[in-house]
Amino acid sequence: MHAKTQVQAKPQAPGIEVKPKQVSHFGILFEKVAPLYTLLLVLWAVALIEWLWAWKIAIPDPIYVTLLAAAMTVYVAVRTWSDWNHLIALRNRLNEQSTVREFLDGLRGLGYRVLHNIPGDSGNIDHVIFSTHGVFGIQVVDRRKTADSDNRIRYDGAAVSLNGGPYDSSVIDFANARSKQLQRLIRECTGAELPVKAVLLFPGWTVESAESQNQASVWVLSPKALPMWIKNTPESMGGREVRHTATELSAYLANYE
Structure with missing residues (x-):
């Protein structure tokens, strides 16, 4: 069994967005x-x-x-x-969050619908992507990098190890909980039972994963690897369903207090 250490993955406060600008x-x-x-x-x-x-x-x-x-x-x-x-x-960290947001916004050119900072009963979901390949609930993990290491993450499908340290499954549990929260929210907004793929993004890190990640409940990736992983996922939604789901969730955000 893997030993556990704590990896920080804190969501932002509900309703607060990080604007796409650099922070001095x-x-x-x-x-x-x-x-x-x-x-x-x-x-x-x-x-x-x-x-x-x-x-x-x-x-x-x-x-x-x-x-x-x-x-x-x-x-x-x-x-x-x-x-x-x-x-x-x-x-x-703020600049990395802003950079990830801008990168995900660029995926709209592929026909994806992208939303940010979805508030829920147990905290924010950082980003959500709706596409014909499915719904993806994304959390960005803020983990400090060091100049004297390779800044590499190993992922075995159940836990992560940072720079050769002990394996930690708590961040995987965190991502699964957020994806279930998003699934409940979509059900409340649309009445549809849609699966949500949990994704953890580690900006600035190199992720080494086993082949078992394909079947894992959570993807652990660098931001630039995400588009290819989505593209390689079989299509499971029609374009009308994608637009309807994204529109209903956008309306929820607009009316959220």
Whole structure:
């Protein structure tokens, strides 16, 4: 039995979409520490006023405010430094999500219907593709890559191993749960019982999978491999059914509160 470790695969908050644009880490950093810099500026302004008072009439004593401002300066510097790597990683993850979204939107040229951020009772489904080859519920896994490794994923059809680490099946269970959630939602919107293929996408990773993945309940792929996997899946829906299902789910999104 495979040992389990935790792989992060967090959906976005319901109803919130990642817009297809690049995210500046300087902008993220500014938003995170702007209140600290504002407080720091105020403290130094007060310290300056105190010194001006001291030069004029020798009261009040500016030393205490100056020491407080100096201490705050050290704190802000340490906080900024400690947050920097985290913010860079966050920027990269947001940009990867945006890149995947743009890539999937490009599949509309193949006649596919693509929706994003489908809210449900237990969280968001990142992306959904409707095609004559079936319905595909897609989750994007944010997993930090390292410069000193090959960033490879091994998938045996039941669990994944990242960079030669222990196999983990929790992310597979997560994808299966989301696909069942999407299946229930389609049934509620259309009354039809349609199978949903669960897909996990790992942006920036090389996926090595066994042949058994063809029969596995979940596909584990890099984003660029997805179109070929869909194309190689036998057709199971007519064009009218694809359009109807996508339209009904779009109406659900439009009315979701």
